[in-house]
Amino acid sequence: MRAFVLHGPGRGGVERVPVPVAEPGQVVVDVDRVGVCGTDVEFFTGEMAYLRDGHAAYPMRLGHEWCGVVSEVGAGVDTGWLGRRVTGDTMLGCGHCHRCRSGRQHVCERRYEIGIRGGRPGALAERLAVPATALHALPDAIGAVAGAMVEPGGNALRAVEAAALEPGMRAVVWGPGAIGLLAARFAAAHGVEVHVVGPSPESLEHARALGVDRAWTIDDLPRLPYDAMIDATNDRSVPAAALDLVEPGRRVVYIGLSSRPSTIDTRILVLKDVTAVGILSASPGLAGAIEHYASGLVDPEPLVAATVGLAGTGDVLAGRRPPGAGPGPKIHVDPRR
DSSP states (O other): OOOEEEEEEEEEEEEEEOOOOHHHHHHHEEEEEEEEEEHHHHHHHHOHHHHHTTTSSBBBBBOEEEEEEEEEEEETTGOOOOOOOTEOSSEOOOSSHHHHTTTTTTGOOOOOETTTBBBOOSSBSSSEEGHHHHHEETTSSSSSHHHHHHHHHHHHHHHHTTTOTTTOOOOEOOSSSHHHHHHHHHHHHHTTTTOOOOOSSGHHHHHHTTTTTSEOOOTTOOOOOEEEEEESOOOOOOOOOOHHHEEEEEEEEOOOOOOOOOOOOHHHHHHHOOOEEEEOOOGGGGGHHHHHHHSSSSGGGGGGGEEEEEHHHHHHHHHHHOOTSOOOOOOEEEETT
């Protein structure tokens, strides 16, 4: 089958690779759509930390935001999965440790991450093998575009839930990328007044084109009481700025990662009685994201600017937007093209 294989920083292309087989407990999915995200870009540039600490190595197959149709089931798997439209969890725990047994498989020390960690092949291919336990069925109301947005949606929803927001509260989402704009949509859907902050006026053009009225740079952000801050950036200065601006007794949620260490002054954290929360992975938020999409409460499709074929993956990873792309921050790949 065809797959996009990355051999090193800036070096990758479409190759023929063996077709996966559904081993016991697994299914094979015919992939419909794959999202390209910042983590994929970091592998393409060679900046991803997992490459330095031994959790990942080239060559590798990227792709952890995906949806498709189950075409094969292995031994011990319910045949009812055959023909069903699905997406799935990226984080595959060992299933035996204390963390996995307590429902925290996404932080299992021995976990695999599809298309990211441990050599587990990703979805930038015509087919993908995945454990049946990781599957989430997609209702008919969720098409291919939204289906491949469930994984980033789960991350964004978890960040909003961690912020403990209620209708009428006011929040700042730092970062006008896919996670930030999804978080803004989830929060707004529940009656929260949302402000989005970007590093420059140009970075906010997509957000404004997608209907974000309260989009600012840090210099323009109104000095108002903010009940929550959600950092969805890779800017090492944002964690401290968010802590400075949040209301005492409220919450700061960190979901973005800088390539260099970012620091906060814990004296401010204590003296303001602020709760700081870190979010890793969409795992506990996948079902909720599906529910929000299926109900129409949140529509992720406008965030997808374009869909390219598998051969266009390298250009997308290199930061080149396809001709005619819309205003959204996300680019999708259709591996069948």
